[in-house]
Structure formats: structure tokens, C-alpha cells
Amino acid sequence: MARRNAFYAQSGGVTAVINASAAGVIETARRHRTRIGKVYAGRNGIIGARTEDLIDTGKESPAAIRALKHTPAGAFGSCRYKLKGLEESRAQYERLIEVFRAHDIGYFFYNGGNDSADTCLKVSQIAEKLGYPLQAIHVPKTVDNDLAVTDNCPGFGSVAKYVATSMREAAFDVASMAKTSTKLFVLEVMGRHAGWITAAVGMADDADTPIPLVLLFPEIAFDEAAFLAQVDAKIRAHGYCCVGVSEGLSNAGGGLLAEAGTKDAFGHAQLGGVGPLIAKLCKDRLGAKYHWAVADYLQRAARHLASKTDVEQSYAVGRAAVEMALAGGNAVMPAIARVADRPYRWKIVEAPLASVANVEKKLPRDFISRDGYGITQKARAYLAPLMKGEAPPPYKDGLPRYVRLKNVAVPRKLASDFKV
Amino acid sequence: MARRNAFYAQSGGVTAVINASAAGVIETARRHRTRIGKVYAGRNGIIGARTEDLIDTGKESPAAIRALKHTPAGAFGSCRYKLKGLEESRAQYERLIEVFRAHDIGYFFYNGGNDSADTCLKVSQIAEKLGYPLQAIHVPKTVDNDLAVTDNCPGFGSVAKYVATSMREAAFDVASMAKTSTKLFVLEVMGRHAGWITAAVGMADDADTPIPLVLLFPEIAFDEAAFLAQVDAKIRAHGYCCVGVSEGLSNAGGGLLAEAGTKDAFGHAQLGGVGPLIAKLCKDRLGAKYHWAVADYLQRAARHLASKTDVEQSYAVGRAAVEMALAGGNAVMPAIARVADRPYRWKIVEAPLASVANVEKKLPRDFISRDGYGITQKARAYLAPLMKGEAPPPYKDGLPRYVRLKNVAVPRKLASDFKV
Numbered sequence: 001m002a003r004r005n006a007f008y009a010q011s012g013g014v015t016a017v018i019n020a021s022a023a024g025v026i027e028t029a030r031r032h033r034t035r036i037g038k039v040y041a042g043r044n045g046i047i048g049a050r051t052e053d054l055i056d057t058g059k060e061s062p063a064a065i066r067a068l069k070h071t072p073a074g075a076f077g078s079c080r081y082k083l084k085g086l087e088e089s090r091a092q093y094e095r096l097i098e099v100f101r102a103h104d105i106g107y108f109f110y111n112g113g114n115d116s117a118d119t120c121l122k123v124s125q126i127a128e129k130l131g132y133p134l135q136a137i138h139v140p141k142t143v144d145n146d147l148a149v150t151d152n153c154p155g156f157g158s159v160a161k162y163v164a165t166s167m168r169e170a171a172f173d174v175a176s177m178a179k180t181s182t183k184l185f186v187l188e189v190m191g192r193h194a195g196w197i198t199a200a201v202g203m204a205d206d207a208d209t210p211i212p213l214v215l216l217f218p219e220i221a222f223d224e225a226a227f228l229a230q231v232d233a234k235i236r237a238h239g240y241c242c243v244g245v246s247e248g249l250s251n252a253g254g255g256l257l258a259e260a261g262t263k264d265a266f267g268h269a270q271l272g273g274v275g276p277l278i279a280k281l282c283k284d285r286l287g288a289k290y291h292w293a294v295a296d297y298l299q300r301a302a303r304h305l306a307s308k309t310d311v312e313q314s315y316a317v318g319r320a321a322v323e324m325a326l327a328g329g330n331a332v333m334p335a336i337a338r339v340a341d342r343p344y345r346w347k348i349v350e351a352p353l354a355s356v357a358n359v360e361k362k363l364p365r366d367f368i369s370r371d372g373y374g375i376t377q378k379a380r381a382y383l384a385p386l387m388k389g390e391a392p393p394p395y396k397d398g399l400p401r402y403v404r405l406k407n408v409a410v411p412r413k414l415a416s417d418f419k420v
Numbered sequence: 421m422a423r424r425n426a427f428y429a430q431s432g433g434v435t436a437v438i439n440a441s442a443a444g445v446i447e448t449a450r451r452h453r454t455r456i457g458k459v460y461a462g463r464n465g466i467i468g469a470r471t472e473d474l475i476d477t478g479k480e481s482p483a484a485i486r487a488l489k490h491t492p493a494g495a496f497g498s499c500r501y502k503l504k505g506l507e508e509s510r511a512q513y514e515r516l517i518e519v520f521r522a523h524d525i526g527y528f529f530y531n532g533g534n535d536s537a538d539t540c541l542k543v544s545q546i547a548e549k550l551g552y553p554l555q556a557i558h559v560p561k562t563v564d565n566d567l568a569v570t571d572n573c574p575g576f577g578s579v580a581k582y583v584a585t586s587m588r589e590a591a592f593d594v595a596s597m598a599k600t601s602t603k604l605f606v607l608e609v610m611g612r613h614a615g616w617i618t619a620a621v622g623m624a625d626d627a628d629t630p631i632p633l634v635l636l637f638p639e640i641a642f643d644e645a646a647f648l649a650q651v652d653a654k655i656r657a658h659g660y661c662c663v664g665v666s667e668g669l670s671n672a673g674g675g676l677l678a679e680a681g682t683k684d685a686f687g688h689a690q691l692g693g694v695g696p697l698i699a700k701l702c703k704d705r706l707g708a709k710y711h712w713a714v715a716d717y718l719q720r721a722a723r724h725l726a727s728k729t730d731v732e733q734s735y736a737v738g739r740a741a742v743e744m745a746l747a748g749g750n751a752v753m754p755a756i757a758r759v760a761d762r763p764y765r766w767k768i769v770e771a772p773l774a775s776v777a778n779v780e781k782k783l784p785r786d787f788i789s790r791d792g793y794g795i796t797q798k799a800r801a802y803l804a805p806l807m808k809g810e811a812p813p814p815y816k817d818g819l820p821r822y823v824r825l826k827n828v829a830v831p832r833k834l835a836s837d838f839k840v
Contacts, residue, residue: 014596016589044599072589074596081600161818169436169492169721172822176434176494179464180501185717209822276693296713297605301589305724307818387818398581398727398807402592402629 003035004106006322007049008057009042010074010141011112011119015155016162016303017314018111018141019068019075024318025109025139026057026065035326040103040410044077046110046119050092052099054410067403069315070393072303075405083119086126093126100127100134102413107135107325111318113142113153117333118357124331137321138333138353141314143300145196148359149351150335154317155300157310157386160200162302163189163244164387166295167204171211171242174291178240184231184282185242186292188275190299192248195219195363197299201244202375203383212238213374216278218248219363220372222257228285230373235288243282249274304400308389313346320348344385423455424526426742427469428477429462430494430561431532431539435575436582436723437734438531438561439488439495444738445529445559446477446485455746460523460830464497466530466539470512472519474830487823489735490813492723495825503539506546513546520547520554522833527555527745531738533562533573537753538777544751557741558753558773561734563720565616568779569771570755574737575720577730577806580620582722583609583664584807586715587624591631591662594711598660604651604702605662606712608695610719612668615639615783617719621664622795623803632658633794636698638668639783640792642677648705650793655708663702669694724820728809733766740768764805 008025010018022041029036041055042048048055055076057065068075083089100108110120117138124136140147145156167187174185191197195217205211212234216222234241249257257274279290313336320334331353339345367379375383393400428445430438442461449456461475462468468475475496477485488495503509520528530540537558544556560567565576587607594605611617615637625631632654636642654661669677677694699712733756740754751773759765787799795803813820 010596014593047599071592073592077599078596079600080597164819165724166718166722168819168822169723170717172491172493173434173717173721176430176498177500179467179497180499182717187718203819206817206819208816209824273696291716292714293716293718294712294714295718296711297590297593297602298586298607298713298715298718301593302586303589304585309818384817389818390812390815392810392812395810396628397626397804398729398809399584399588399623399626402588404629 003037005038005040005104006036006107006109007040007042007100007105008109009045009049009111010076010078011045011110011116012078012080013143013300014074014078015141015143015300016072016158016306017155017311019071019073020311020314021111021139021141021154021318022075023065023068024315025322028319028322032322032326036107040105041076043407045079045081047079047081049096049099052412052414054103055407056410059408060405064403064405069311070303070391071402072301076407082115083122086122093122094130096123097127097130097132099414101132103410106133107137109137109139109321111139111141113144114147114356114358114360117147117353121331121353121357124353135325135330137325137329138356139317139321140333140335143197144191144194146194146361148356148361151338151346152336152386154310154314156196157307157313158302158305159190159197159299160203160383161307161387162299162305163187163197163201163295164203165305167201167242167244168209168211170293171204174240174242182289182291183235183240184279184288184290186275186279186290187244188247188292188294189244191218191246193218193360193362195246198244198246199363199367199375199379200383200387203380203387212241214241214243215373215375216243216245216249217363217368217372218246218250220368221252222249224281228282231282231288232286235286243278245274245278247274303393303402306391307387308391309386311391316348324350341381341385344388423457425458425460425524426456426527426529427460427462427520427525428529429465429469429531430496430498431465431530431536432498432500433563433720434494434498435561435563435720436492436578436726437575437731439491439493440731440734441531441559441561441574441738442495443485443488444735445742448739448742452742452746456527456742460525461496463827465499465501467499467501469516469519472832472834474523475827476830479828480825484823484825489731490723490811491822492721496827502535503542506542513542514550516543517547517550517552519834521552523830526553527557529557529559529741531559531561533564534567534776534778534780537567537773541751541773541777544773555745555750557745557749558776559737559741560753560755563617564611564614566614566781568776568781571758571766572756572806574730574734576616577727577733578722578725579610579617579719580623580803581727581807582719582725583607583617583621583715584623585725587621587662587664588629588631590713591624594660594662602709602711603655603660604699604708604710606695606699606710607662607664608667608712608714609664611638611666613638613780613782615666618664618666619783619787619795619799620803620807623800623807632661634661634663635793635795636663636665636669637783637788637792638666638670640788641672642669644701648702651702651708652706655706663698665694665698667694723813723822726811727807728811729806731811736768744770761801761805764808
């Protein structure tokens, strides 16, 4: 079989471990040099393909690629840029194929969430229509854990570990202060429509370390009176209360409680601010002295507290993507299948992209306690193994040492300039 | 010499390592059983002494006390409660002595910041006036690092490590997203009047990992136009900009930029919200898409990322406090003296409380760069060793395992009930 080049790009919000997937792709490709020539990365994601701004990952040392395993965020740059339907955006898809053809790209690895899975599928379709031989493989990634088919998403386990740890630590702090000061602590977490991260906050509380905790899921319409009753009861019983709230908390009408007002390129509202809003509400209605935290990017970039399971799975989906491509796969995604809970065992399976693209997997109702403010044993059994194990980065002078790649550009081959 | 009991209490905002000081006090006292009988802790700080709500630390196993070294926050509860002048609050000071007399307390260890140092000094003075033999030793603690005489405060090094790590990680995230999305990231940090924590954010940026960073110190009056010019220049040059802002940022008139409006028991305003305010300002004036985070309690409770140096020093001041008491010290505080920067060496020295009480040590101007938005090499040389080394807690099922003590109450000896 002819040797062809590969293209890899990172898409959407980055995670603490997406670079581990990049390492999985690149290191595996390097072990198959007879089949895969160069691995080019898109500078700032798919935009790099459209503008023919490719990065030659071959210029990076083995040590630098290895260091991606412990470096957060997107080493080649990501982007929020959504391609529309095949007919609507035909010129753009054709441009991608033009660039791929110019650089003899035979393998397209796209590392992202459900929007990206859709783009990956469409790239595969347009290539086929145009008679351009291409194998398009989606590499799953999203802190929101809302991808279909896969049991969990690389990126989620580390955020889960971060928010649960942070809430546990903050709860110890509040408990210390509650006698004369702070009685309420509110932590706002990510997860627009799906409450997976909110559920992970619930893991802060366990049999060894009970914490009076109230969770506000995006799947459960906010009921002010019922919520305040929960908080009030917990403060009365324990002297303090902790609240984990999803940025996407909505009222019964479906309206977001807090919206910054701006929208991203996908048309999603940019959220933030429901944490302080909830804290203020408790202060006004219950008189509770409060503190609040909004972790924002800190939660998804916290490579220092990554889950070992998550790092391993992130690498594994990158490696599997290359192996699937070499085995002839196209329009597929390596998904994680859970074999057993205790002890946790998992394997990689091949999922057709059509079943993943644009589908949003919400938190099942039976993961949420009947009253709507906590998690069930079923949720705990699901979440626990994903957060398990530590995989700290190397430290230098007290700080994590993360790698920055050289990101050397591939010489352009196309004369035409393409406007993004 | 007669064997007498000891009283230990935690005061004010807790830290990731104040319990390591408690361990230092208790373990050292246990090694001197011929001189120190029981170690009683105040439940919720000094309030526990006034209400005769004492905890018998002798009921805790050696393993539990050892576990305090890796457990954040105040294991016995803290409080925000300030005693006023000796004459003004004479009845309250006399009540303390009454309780101490009832329980044969000969040693008073008070673990707090500069307000607490003042209280500790006054307790020593009233005991002397009343002819009650007592040795009052202050054990330094504060994330703000604003205590006088001591080179640095236990608690600060860990917050410094946390905010620098968090900013570095977030900067990697923003750099990934900047092409099409977030161009500005704002992290709000603690430090009401002193910019030590803000300066620590500056450590995220170093020769290995340059980051376009702008710092807003509480010591430097906010100049909107000059600040926006800084941010604008960095976004133009690097595609993105990170901002570390102190909760206590003030304008030229000395007014706080953001104030929650409530005040704590010391009359300090409860702050929070300058981070989003600064982010919004940049959006409105520069059009920069932004994200912001307010770490709040997360930064001071983050035992999972504690500095090893800080843990060791926290333990050491606890141990030294007991040793100073046994050597006859009174109205003193074990302070940390820096012997050398590179390699870092430090020792404990005895500081008279009168030189510590109520003095606030601000960030020296020569730690701040000339333009007011960064840190100098002098600041780096000071900060680096304090953040150095990792001291992770034990993990169980993916989460830090922190200890909760039994906190068994000591039977009351006084009939009279005292109203706080």
C-alpha cells in the first residue's frame, strides 16, 4: 500500500489531556512509517487546513511528543469554527480536499466533540463524492462527557477529579469558618446542557467524608423555593452548606439563569455568573454569609490534577484512531466501552460516526437522586473509575513544566489564497 | 517544673497547611509529657476558650494527628472574632484567664495572622496583670503573607504555587483558543491590601514558558487607560493576554473596584467580583472575547497542590512554638528567617509579638516592575523557594483523603455560662 501523509487537528474547547491523544496519534504514526509519511497538524485546528497553514510534527523530538502526554490544552491551537451542511459550505469542504490533495493527506484525524464528529463525517462524505481517497477518523474529546456511544469522553475524568477535589477542599474550609463567618459556598462548574461535571462535584461527598452538598443540574429546572429549602435545612443541620451549580442551570421555561450575553461561533451562549447569582440569592433569602468560586478554564486546564485513567484513555483513543485508519476504517471513532465497574476494565471499540455526530448525551435521570439535588449510587459507580489514579506532570522550581512545541510550518504548495 | 496543660486555637481565614502547624504543636507537646499535660484545642478558635468549649486532642490517635499534615483548613474550627483593647474588652480577657485557670492552661498557642498576634499579645499582658502564669506564643499563619518580621508566612507558599500553576495552565488553554475565540483570561486572587499573591501569579510566566501577563496589584492605583493599553499591546503581539488581579484592587481615591458590600467581624469589606469586572471592561473597550475565574476558597484550601517548603515551615513553626514555650518564651512568635536564596536555606527565630501585632507588610515597590504591571527579578528570587517542592496528600479512589478528627469535648469545669 502506498505511503500517505496524515492530518491531525484539535477542535473546540481544549482539555487537560487532549494533547495525550495527539501524542497517541503521532507516536503510533511514527511506528508505521512504511504506511504513514508525515503527520501534519492544523495550526489552530481545521482553520489550518483551510488556510494551508500546516505544522510539520516531524520537526518535533520524541521527547517533545512524549511531553504532550503531560501538557494541557491544544499544542497546535484549536478553534471554534463550525462547518455547515455539505451543500451550504461546499466550497469550504472542497478547499479542504484541495489542501489534502496538495499534501497527499490520506488520513484525517479530527480531535473534538459532537460538532467535530459531524464535520469529520462530512469531510469523509465529500472526499468520497469527489473521488478523493481519504480515511476520516474522529478522536473523541470533551470535558462535557456528552458524546454518544462512547461510555465516557477523554477529558471528562480529569475535570471530574478537579471539581470533586476542589469542592472537598473548599468544604473543609467552609466547615472551619462556619461558626462565625461563611455558611455557604457555591462552586460554578462547566457543562452547558449535560450535568456530568455537576454530578462529579457530588463525589466530593462520600462515606469517609460526608459533606452537606446541594447540586443544581442543567437537566433539572431550577425551583427557587425547593432549592432554598434544601440549603436552609443543610445549614441548620450541619452549620454550613456547599452548592455545585452547572453554568447551564435553567428555569422551568428553559431560560438560562445567567448569560453573559455573547455567543460563540457555534451560536451557543457564552455562560458564566450563575455561581455568584445563586450565592446572592441564598444571602438575600436565608441571610447566609457566602463565598463563591467560578473555576472556568482552571477546571479543564488542570493537568496537575489529571486522572490517570483519563490520561491513559486519551492516549489510547489517539493510538486506536491510527490503528483503525491503517485497518481501513473510515467515518468511524474509537469509543471507550466499559467492560466492568469493579475492578474497572475498559476497551476501545469502533463506532460509526453517523451514530455520534451531533448527538448530545445528557446525564441519565437515574444518576440524579429523586429530589433532584444529589447523585445516586449508579452515578457513583459510573464516575469513580474515571477519576481514579494520579498522573502528575514533572515539576521544575515548584511549577509544572509543560512543553511548547516548535510548530514549524509546512511550505505551502497552493498558490491560491483562501479567505476564512 | 510543674506539668501544665496547653491551649491551641486557630484564628481567621484558614489555609491549606494550618493543620500542619497544629500537628507541629501537638506532636511536639506529646514528646514533652513531663512538662505539658493535655493539649486542648479551642472549638472554633478563641470562641471555644471563651465558652469553655475545649477539645481534648489527647483523644486523637497519632495517625490522626499525623494526617493533619496533609489536611487543609482548620481541623478544630476557626473563627473571625476580634478582641478589642484590654480595657474595652476587659471582661472577655478575664473570662479567658478564668477558663485557662479552670483547666490549668499554662501555654497559649494562637495560630493566626496579625489581628491574632495582637490578641495573643494582649492575652499575655492580661495574664501578667492578673498574676496568672501563662506563656502566650503566636504561631504565624496567613495566605496573604502580610505578617511583619517573618520572611514569609506559612500558608502563603501553597497559595502562591496554586495561583501560579493555575494561571500557567489557563494560559496554555487561552493560547489554544485565541485564534477564533477567547483572547483574554482574568484570574482574580486573594490578598486584600498586600499584593503577595498577585505577585505569585507572575511566576506562571518564566523563561521556559513565557506568558503575556498583566498583573493588577492592590498597592498600585488602577489606571484604566494605562491598563487597557497594556492588554491591547499584549493581545496584538501575542494573540492573547492573561490578567491576574487582586481582589483588593483600588482606584486612585483608594476605593475598591469591587465590593460585595458585606463586612466581616473585623470590619473588613467582603470582596469578590473584580475579576469579572475587569474582564467586562476589556470586552467593552477592546472587544476582546474573555473568560474569567475567581478561585476564592479553592486557592487557600488546595492542599492537593501544597508547596513542600510551606508544609515543612508550617510544621516547623508549630514545633518551635512549643519549644519556645518550654524555654520560657512569652509574647513571642517563631518567625522564619531566610538564610540564603540559592540554595534556599531558612531557620526559625524568635520574634517579639509587639513587633508583629497589627503590622501589615505590603509588597515592596521594588518587587513590582517599573510600569506597575509585572514582577521583578527580586520578587522572583523571593517567591521561587517558597513554592518549591510537592507534598501531595494520599489519594483514595481518585480523591485526596483528608482526616476529620473526633474533636471530643473536655468536660466543663465552670458553672457560669458566658455569653459571646
